[in-house]
Amino acid sequence: xxxxxxxQFLNQLKTQKPQLEEEQRRGRSLLWxxxxxxxxxxxxxxxxxxxxxxxxxxxxF
Numbered sequence: 001x002x003x004x005x006x007x008q009f010l011n012q013l014k015t016q017k018p019q020l021e022e023e024q025r026r027g028r029s030l031l032w033x034x035x036x037x038x039x040x041x042x043x044x045x046x047x048x049x050x051x052x053x054x055x056x057x058x059x060x061f
Contacts, residue, residue: 014020
């Protein structure tokens with residue numbers, strides 16, 4: 001059965017580093033997997049924000 005060069009490379013890499021997929025999952029969980037949003041906490045955070053002026057570089061001294 002035909003296998004492309006990339007498939008052969010990936011199969012070889014997986015045999016050389018069997019822990020590779022677990023490391024990838026851990027890296028993904030650090031950067032991408034997020035906890036569910038607490039809607040009450042988010043509403044509280046938004047209500048406590050200070051409104052930004054329309055032109056941020058102008059300050060009323």
